[in-house]
Structures are given as C-alpha cells and as structure tokens.
Amino acid sequence: MERLSGLDASFLYLETPAQLMHVCGLIVLDPATMPEPYSFDRLQADIERHVRDVPAFTRKLRRVPLGLDHPIWVRDDSFDIERHVHRLALPTPGGHAELMSLAGHLAGLLLDRARPLWEMWVIEGYGDRIAVFMKMHHATVDGVSGANLISHLCSLSPTDEPLKLGDLGDHGRDAGATELLVRGVGSTLKRPVKVARLLSPSASAIGTTIGRARSGTAMAAPLTAPRTPFNGTITGHRALCTVDLDLDRVRAVKSATGSTVNDVVLTIAGGALRSYLDEHDALPEESLLATVPMSVRETSRRAGGSNKVSALFTRLGTDVADPLERLAGMADRNRNAKDHAQAIPADSLQDWAEFAAPRTFGLAVRAYAGLRLAERHPVVHNLVISNVPGPPVPLYLLGARVDGLYPLGPVFHGAGLNITVMSNAGRLHVGALACRETVPDVAALVAHFPAELESLAAAAGV
Template sequence: MERLSGLDASFLYLESSAQLMHVCGILQLDPSTIPSDYSFGAFKADLEARISTIPDFRRKLKEVPLEIDHPVWVDDADFDINRHVHRLAVPSPGGPAELAKLCGHMAGIPLDRSRPLWEMYVIEGLDNGRIAIFTKMHHATVDGISGSNLISFLCSLEPGAPLLDLTPLGERYDAAPGDWELFGRGLLNNLGKPWQFVRLMAPTTSVLTKTIRRAREGTAMAAPLTAPRTSFNGNITGKRSVGYADISLEKIKEIRHAVEGATVNDVVLAISGGALRRYLEERGELPETSLLASVPVSVHGTSTKTGGTNKVSSMFTRLGTDVADPVERLRQLAEANAHAKDHHKAIPADTLQEWAEFAAPRTFGLAVRAVAKLKLAEKGPVIHNLVISNVPGPPVPLYFMGAKIVGFYPLGPVFHGAGLNVTVMSANGQMHVGLIACREAMPEIASLAAHFPEELDALHAAVLG
C-alpha cells in the first residue's frame, strides 16, 4: 500500500467528463526490427511478461472511507492484460490524418478507475508499414519524467537485447487494507495538517515578498492572469484533436550555440511562439500582446519528498507571438527566461507538493463543476493560454519490445481556460512534437503542427543564413 501525495491526488480531484486528467502518447514503431517477426499475440504475451515485473503497471486505487484522506495504491489481485492492451486498425488509407483522428477519439475516453490507470492500443494498418502504440496513463500515476521512465522499462538498446534489470521493482504493492485501517490512518494524517499549514505560511510569505520585489525590479517571471484571450481559451469539452510533427534537434542546437544566452528550451519556446503566431494570423485571431504559456518544471532532482510520483513545479513565460522577427523573439525569450529561472530557483522545490496536501476531493470537484457550469473560463482574465512541456528523452535509438521507436509524441492534458497542450520530447537526434486540444476549440490542429518545422527552418535561416 502507498498513499498518494496531495499533488498526485489533485489530478484525480480535478478530473471531470470534460477535463480528463490522463496523459497520452503516440509511439511509432518499425516492426521489421523484431527478431521473430511481428504478431499481435506474441507482442502482447511479451508485454504481459514484462509488465508482471513492474508494480506500477499493476497498482490500482482504493478510496479512504468518507474521503477524509487521499486514496492509496494497492495491488490489483484480478489484473488482466486483456483489459489494458487492445488491437485496432487505422481507417483507410492509413495516413497521418487518419492516425491522428483515431488517437484524438481515444484521448477523449476516460480511464476506468476500478482498474490500474493505464491502457495501450496497438494500431495496425498504417500506410508506411509501421505500427503505432497509443498509450494512456493517468496523471495521478506519472508526470513527464516518470512517464518517460516507465515506458523505457519496456525498451532495450538493441532489438534482441534483454530489457533493463528491474529487480528492485519486482515487489508488488500490498493487498488492499481494510476500511477501518484506512480511516484510522486518514484521521492521523489530518491531525497534523494544522501544524503543516502554520509551517508553510512563513516560507510562502517570504516567496511572495521576494516576488513583489522582483516584479518592481523587472526580474520576475511573467505573471499569470495577464494572458490575452484566444479561441482556445474557454470552457472545454471531452472531445480531443491531436496533431504531431518532427523537428531537427541538430538545427535547434546550432541555433542555441549561435545566439548568446539561449538554451535548447528557449529555442523550443521561440519555435512554439512562431508556430502559434502563424496559426493565429491565418485565422485573423492574433492578439496584440503575447500569448502566455505555463511551463512545467521537473523538481525530481531537488525535491526532498520521497513519496509521490508527480514532482513538478511551474513557471510562466511569454512566447513572443507579438514579435514578427524570429531572432528577436528568441533573444527576448532567452532574456526573460533567464530571469524566470532565477525567480523559480528562489521558490522551494517542494512548495507545490506541500500545499497540494491540503487538496480536498469535494472542494476540487465543486470548483471544477462551478467553472464548467458558470463558464468562468470564458469570463474575466485568462490565467494562461496553453501548457508547453519539454521532456528530455534518450539520445540513442530505443527498441520497444524489439521494434525500433521512430517517433514518440507525448500528449498532455488540457484544462478549462487553456484548451491546448504542446509537449516536446527529444529522442535520438529528433524533437518529437505532440499537440492535443479541445476539438471544438481547435479542430484543425494539424495546421498548427505543420507550422513547427516551418518555423524552425525560418529561425535557422535567420540565425545562420
């Protein structure tokens, strides 16, 4: 048994039929590298054997009576691979548009909370002879880094090589404890919350004071609630549209070296800003002020917390969509992000996780329903326009159950008020860009995806000639 951290549990509490809190991914595989040739039956059997050694794939939720505390993870004694791994065929002609539409449909289907919170769909019939794997994992179980690591446990460095040694992960979660035991544990945890609240007040007040000072000096990160409104900033539904693109990591690094002070992440954000500018200009929707992105920041390396899966913080950054010159946009982003990183470092790594311990399921649920029913996301100031994540991946080729991974496009959740998510993952010399949006707000997301390589080429040409 393992109690969910407050941050992990908050993704359960924030979920509704419209605001789905799972993260998805599209893996494109070359089946010709599988040593014994591909068959779905053999593929699933190998996957089942591997998953049986990884407890995180077999754990499910158990609620605490009266919801007085966060749920716990327990082993699923009735685990059945057939409930999690499915076989599909992409509609004819089996191109990128058909695959994206199929994945968008599946991204809009919630996970069954009575089972381990993940699914995989093996998609055949692609016109290029590849196989796609559509993965779905609840955000309560993974963040960007841990999700990437969990998938890597199913990979090897060569087609026929043994997978990673997971001996330390071999022990399963405990069987479900009784309701009275959970209730007692919950009461004890709640007894300490007033003291935790008092303990958090002093450092939080200090952070706020320093933030005000930074704002006056012009060295603070961009402030939330200052974003312009766009067509994808309102109430969302449960329907999703999906797009994806590949851009050259080598070109991004060349740009980074040529522009003083720029980082790879700055270049990615500048490309994102340019792609969004093109998209909004085409529709006559480009705001006069810059779009504002929320950028998740991993604190796995600095957090002192031992429990929980999600170890993230967040910073806000303006994307320079109001700047036509791609080089000037990058320079502005690099300078602003340098301030934002210094500001973020001044905030204790565990702050968000500690405050999230006070999350209450009923309160969060009521808040989500109120936002949807009253359409609060369509009124008043916009907190931020979208979420952009940059997840580092392996610099070498990987093989998923023997099949070479030729593309991995991560897809994060979208929220009321911010109906677009852009997630970028580096892998083997490429940057794989995954885009997901509320379908009503952005039905033609493929056109936005197409602008990413165009914007990279424009920025590369402007910087290096």
C-alpha cells in the first residue's frame, strides 16, 4: 500500500480554487525532426505507450475514511489517455503573446482528483512549432522527480527510445475501507510519540539558528520581507511569460567574478525585480526576500514520498543598484544560507509535515484566504525562485527537438509570484507564473532578465 507522505499530502490540503497546487511545464517542440510527419493522433498514442506502466501517470488518490490519515495511491483501472492528453490551436496570429495567454488560462484550471493528477495540452498553430503545456500536481512530483518523469518521454536523438531515468515506484496496493480505517486510527494514536521524537533535533536546529544569527552567518529569516504589490491574497487567475538567456554568458560572468551560476541567476532576478518595481513606484527600501527550494533527495533518510525538498531564504539585493555589488552580496549570503541549511536535518520539513491534518489544513487555508490574513501579518517571503539544472545536450520528445523547456511553480497566498529557471542545451529558460490580479503585466517583469544579464556582464568585463 503506497501512502502519501505528509509533505506530498500537504499540497492536497493547501489547494483551493485560488491556490492551485500543481506544477506546470511549457515545452516548445520542433516537429521537423520527427521520423514521421507530425500528427496529434500518433503523438497521443506514443505518449500512452510510454506512460501506461509508469505509476505517476496512471495512479489516482483514495481517501482514508474520516480523514484519519493521508490518502493512498491506487492504480486507475479505467485510465484513458484521452482524458489527459488534449489538442488545442492558438488563435491568430499564433505568436508568443497568444501562447502565453492560453498557457496562463490553462494554468488556472484545477486538476480532477478523481483521475491521475496530470494533464497535457498539445497546442498547434505556433508558427512551424508545437507547444506542449503540461500540469502535474505537486503531490506527485518535485523538481527532480518531475525531470525524471519527463525523461520517460525524451531521448538524445529523434530515433532513440526515451531515457527513462530514475526509480518511479509502483502503483501501490488497494485496501478495503476497514483496513484503511484501522491503519488511520493506529497512525493517529502514534502521533504523540512521533512528536516527542522530533522535539530534540528540532530544538537543536533552533539552537544552531540562534548561534548563526548572533555570528551573522544565518540565512535570512522569514517574516522579515518588505511588502510589495504581489504579497497579498491571490485569486485563481494566472498569468505567465517566458524568456531565454545565454547560459555561456552566465557562466562567463560566474568565472569572471568567482561566483556560481545560481548566484548569477538570483542576481539577475533581483535586478529584474528592482527595475520592475521601480517602474511601478513600488520598490521598497529593504531588499526582497525569496524562498529558494532545495532538493534533499541525496541526503534524505526517507524511502517513500515524491517530494524530498527543503528551502532556504535569501535576500535578492533589490536595494542595491550596482550589479557587481549585488552579485558579491548574493554570493556571500548564499554561502551562509547553504551552510545553515545543511546544518539542519534534511528531513525536518518532511517529518513535521506528517502531522498535517486534512480537515484542519483545509479549513485553515480557507479561513486564511477568506479573512485576507496575508495582508495583515508581516510578509513571510516575497516570492519563490527555483533554479533547476537541466540537460546539457539537446533532447527530443518522441522525436521532436525540444527548443524550450520552461518549468513553472505554484503561487501562494502572500506570495503571488513564482520564477523558475532551467538550463537546457546551452540556454537558460526563464518562466514566471503569477496571480494575474497582483502581477497583471508579468511580461514586463520577464523582459528585464536579458537586460540585467547584459548589465551584469558589462560590469564584470565579460
């Protein structure tokens, strides 16, 4: 029986029609490389052939009676590819703006929990290319496991079989209502013991944090972010935009300054946010605070669960005009933040998430949104930024060359903007997803990324 981990299940409990907990991916394909001429029917059939035996694509949720424990995964015996892979066409003139508008609309649609938690839209009419917009619930994937799932459809040449990297688990055994109820009761009774076991390592982590704060080597603290227009209660409407950067140019800046690619990416993001907020007369004097997800897959002791992540907090230097000064500060802060994060047990977030209660979580999220509490307490963080390493060589999705690979993470009440950057064959693909009401012109924000890279490169003498 495959039970969801507490962290996986928490993404289910956090979800509302406004706070959508799926991750998205926009993939731009060149069908000219396909061994046979493109047709939607053939592509749909190929996708079915490759995902039918992959649990993450063909399993669905089953709730535990009375919500006494987290749900379990069971095989969907009525799996139908036509309920998951759909066909659309862009309105004329079929350009980037039309694709962004359609993808934003699709990002704002809830997934059907009665079926496996993913959907894919094959979008035709994008010039001589095809776009694929994909959604998977965060209960199913994190950044690393999501990349592994995409590999089940991608290869290194148009005629090779897909890579199929990583162990994706199994479908899990179904169980009767009585067994689920008994297990749920047992899990509830064990919770006080589990809490007691977590108190000592958690207290030690708090002591470490206090010590680092006193010495000035702690990561930035949550609840210390300045307020911006995108830090409030969100709606279910989404807007997104994408842009590409030259990875070699980013690496040249890294080499010239002795920093890392991640330092450079976060510095560019900080500069873009600074310019965007300044244009809107909304630039705070204090630096914006970002949450940066961090994989703990290599150090986690837990065998199960799709999400194996922690997070660190870092200032983006939006209060610094000089790009080189911003990069130097970013590199220093990131070193401290990484050292601090590594001093905290890798499974802390996963361990405490086990106590997430379905009914309590759901009621709390709805009350939080209904009372608009995100606008009344100190800002936890301004946005989420992820930097995901991708393939260094060209990939082919079922024979079509991947020209663009843009992951897009969810947004939350209090932080209505998510920026995700992924490398792919010498390019950095930047995707920004936002609540449309709080960041209505997300394209204007994304447009600053190339200019910020050039400004930083010029300052570094590249």
